Amino acid sequence: MIMPRGQLLLMPANPVFLAVSLVAALALNMLPLGRTPWMPDLVMILLAFWGMHQPLRVGMGTFKEGVPGKNVYETALSILRDFQGLRGLDRARIRELLKVPGLGPAKVAQIKACLFYTSPSPRDS
Numbered sequence: 001m002i003m004p005r006g007q008l009l010l011m012p013a014n015p016v017f018l019a020v021s022l023v024a025a026l027a028l029n030m031l032p033l034g035r036t037p038w039m040p041d042l043v044m045i046l047l048a049f050w051g052m053h054q055p056l057r058v059g060m061g062t063f064k065e066g067v068p069g070k071n072v073y074e075t076a077l078s079i080l081r082d083f084q085g086l087r088g089l090d091r092a093r094i095r096e097l098l099k100v101p102g103l104g105p106a107k108v109a110q111i112k113a114c115l116f117y118t119s120p121s122p123r124d125s
Contacts, residue, residue: 013054022046075102090115 025042033039050058070078079100083089089097089111097108 012057013050015057018050018054018057021050079103086115 022043025046028042047058083092094108097103
């Protein structure tokens with residue numbers, strides 16, 4: 001049977017269930033199990049899951065608008081060009097990033113956090 005247009009395939013999850021699952025994941029992350037390679041970051045996994053499953057309720061902070069006259073893709077490309085790639089973006093100071101049109105304090109913090117958590121740490125080598 002083909003679904004009528006506009007009807008949701010899955011019903012939205014209860015917001016209380018979303019909140020309880022995130023709190024439970026945070027509690028499990030705080031257990032003193034040590035930093036072992038097999039222990040994933042449960043909050044991150046749950047945020048990614050809920051972000052894909054319920055995108056209207058849970059977001060991970062994305063560029064939604066860009067800047068006037070440019071779409072999001074063009075804005076991102078121009079930022080990467082201006083800072084000569086991800087390494088330049090990582091080396092850039094927060095004050096420099098705040099001067100870029102379309103980047104506010106929250107977006108700069110998200111970019112810096114992403115670059116920090118995805119860059120290899122000295123102890124990994």
